[in-house]
Amino acid sequence: MQSKENILEVNHLKINFKTYAGTVKAIRDVSFNLKKGETLAIVGESGSGKTVTTRSIMGLLANNAVVAGGNVLFHGQDVLKMSQRELENLRGAKIAQIFQDPMTSLDPTMRIGRQIAEPLMVHKGVKKAKAMAQALEMMKLVGITDAENRINDYPHQFSGGMRQRIVIAIALINYPEILIADEPTTALDVTIQAQILDLMRELQDKIETSIIFITHDLGVVAGMADRVAVMYAGKIVEFGTVDEIFYNPKHPYTWGLLSSMPTLDTNGDELPSIPGTPPDLLDPPKGDAFAARNSYALKIDTEKEPPFFKVSDTHYAATWLLHPDAPKVTPPEQIIERQKKFAKMQQQLEDKKLHHKVEETEEQP
């Protein structure tokens, strides 16, 4: 995965919204990249900027949005500088999106076969008969049973899970390079969710698309992501591989998120919770925006924003706790358990390597 090329690079993105109350600083210097074929999950509380970030990638910012800095490079070309025509060509053909509520992204008055075929006709100039045939294939691919007979049905004739499959079919019909999935399963039952997630994984293998997956459900992230970016108050505060974030998290906000969600094994009288609420982005606090809710906050957190500290080649976290001079702290219990698991996994990896080497040397004459 590491060696693969970046198809998307977001660099120092800053986005503000002009409102009556003042300027909302929604995205405050966000950088990340996306590699071919990988799934990057973005997690974080409501209002942390997940949707605004991904909408900027599609060139779909609200009228009151101002790009205050940075760029979004798709194959090296800045999406934020594209003309309306170029953007239309990008959306639906190269970058596609699935939203939380399937009903809002479907046209209730249009037969579903036609809706699935439309992007092909619009973006690729495919003739109707051929587009409809491809739509039928796509319906089968996403698991709509009895597709031949249902191609002329309307959205309301399908269940929620089936509707989300239709939305996925529309998004994938042009084999986009990037699929942005914004809470695609939040409105669904767990059993249906499991089917949709399986489907997404399966399709990703088939058409080699990269996925940006937005969700607040860390269980879903654990099953879907190759890498994870954790957002807080308009910034990425930690990113790494899925194992690094789940088994060796370094930012106290990530600690809080992971421990406040009970697993089927959680017992005890009180769940660890993050006190308070996120800061007001009209007037973001000085220093680390998480400081006020952070029981591990240092004095410097209220004065100076922490830079990213490197944990590994793939893992970075913006917390002063990683500064060489910072005091040693004990993370929450659940996190210590996770770190133990990480240490064990690392050890197993080492052993395997060693084992390999030994075998190799033995083979030599």
Add this chain to the structure above:
Amino acid sequence: MELDNAKKVLEVSHLKQYFNMGKKDEVKAVDDISFDIYEGETFGLVGESGSGKTTAGRAIIHLYQPTSGSIKFNGQEIVGLKDHKKMQQFRRDMQMIFQDPYASLNPRMKVKDIVAEGIDINHLAKNDDDRSKQVADLLATVGLNRDHASRYPHEFSGGQRQRIGIARALAVQPKFIIADEPISALDVSIQAQVVNLLKKLQRERKLTYLFIAHDLSMVKYISDRIGVLHYGRMLEVGTSDEVYNHPLHDYTRSLLSAVPVPDPEYERTRTQIKYDPKYEDGSKKRELVEIVPHHFVQCSQDEIPMYQERAKEMGLSVRA
């Protein structure tokens, strides 16, 4: 909890709640369910969308007239209860917290008036000062402060609004609270705050909860016992540890296998159990049968040995 000696506060038996009866679009939203809830416990009701959780809650709190069946609260039959005084008492003793903290609070009312609604209806305040004091106490109990009393709901975050909803429910000193997806609309970090608050209140006030949710991890955490609903029928009832660790019904097994776990290693090897509803077809009469002490499964007489076998395979001692 020692179930054998516990006191039953709620006894639901053969409850049916049908909509559009006799019409083409008849819905058997709740179809002959029976279960008990013990004093001081949290009973979790889980099931997929449309399985009848909300309908069951609303029928129990008497927002609907049940199609048939019996609901006893502290031994008192509620279905068809004519005695006005007793009904009023029931309406105080049982309160409901709703899923949507945005829709369930009147946007035109100040927080203090929302919270005091029940106090006013039941004439629980001696005078204005007493009313204000009660409201201030309630707000403090749910972690808000007295300054919040004169504000309007839109000035609060989702988690704070849910606290206002809880304060409103507590105002009439209920004994039993039905919480219908009280945290589903909230962020993960805020969910934990509200769940901790509910647990604390339960300890302090000896409250009994019926907790409705579709987030199975949270239900497991908060509940002492759990009931699994599917198509309006109760398929399995038991302590949460029992139901989660040793599920007996195929549907429960399938549901649990679909829960995403925040552990990548586990997720990489997880396989979902497909469900075949053969144990629910209408051809046989099925009732909840106690297979393991306090662990019930909906089955027919001839299916009992199969479930007993399953229980034994999991190392459980089967009820004779």
